[in-house]
Amino acid sequence: MRFKRFIKIGILAAVILLAMFSAVNFSSAGNFLKDNVLDNISKDAQNVGVTAGYNLDSPDDKALILVQTVINIFLSIIGVLLLVYILYAGYNWLTAQGEEEKVTKAKDTLKRAIVGAIIIVAAYAISIFVMSGIEQGTLKGAGGGSPNIYQPGG
Missing domain, CATH: 1.20.5 (Single alpha-helices involved in coiled-coils or other helix-helix interfaces)
Structure with missing residues (x-):
């Protein structure tokens, strides 16, 4: 004891x-x-x-930064909760004392936690990809043209 x-x-x-x-x-x-x-x-x-x-102080950039920050905070909180879930599964496995039912339940919990980790990493990668695409699309001249285009008669 x-x-x-x-x-x-x-x-x-x-x-x-x-x-x-x-x-x-x-x-x-x-x-x-x-x-x-x-x-x-x-x-x-x-x-x-x-x-x-380029004008770097546009309000679009500030909104984009806010959205990126909110997404990062949200995914970080989910990551911390996932870590707690993994620790809980490990604790259950260690305290199962050889009981197959408890060991199986702990393994299932750990598998779900690993799948959750993969989903969170994928969501983070997708959010970075989407936000970088939005950021590049909001810059002036992102279409490949030059801002000093010759205009006849001008």
């Missing part, structure tokens, strides 16, 4: 510590990537756009 309690407390402590330290590592890696690489790419792209004469 004491051993089971010790195992449960150990697993709970490991999950809590893993969650705490994983969040710290991911956030610091994300800040490094965002601050250094993505900001430089964004600044270079804005300089190219301004030099080419």
Whole structure:
């Protein structure tokens, strides 16, 4: 009885510590990537756009950024819930103690979680593809023509 309690407390402590330290590592890696690489790419792209004469402060861009942010937040929340679902399935499998019915139920839960992860990754990829297409389509001159077209009599 004491051993089971010790195992449960150990697993709970490991999950809590893993969650705490994983969040710290991911956030610091994300800040490094965002601050250094993505900001430089964004600044270079804005300089190219301004030099080419494009208006980068259009309200369409702000709406697009809002939609992208909402989609990213929504998919991130679903991803966190999926992680909790996977941990729940693993916990059920570990505590099944050899009972075939509980093991089968835990395996089914884990399979559903993996299918959910595949669907979320596919949804994220599709949303990035669609949003990049919308973004490229809203830029002026995206049809391939030059903004300084010669017009006879002008």
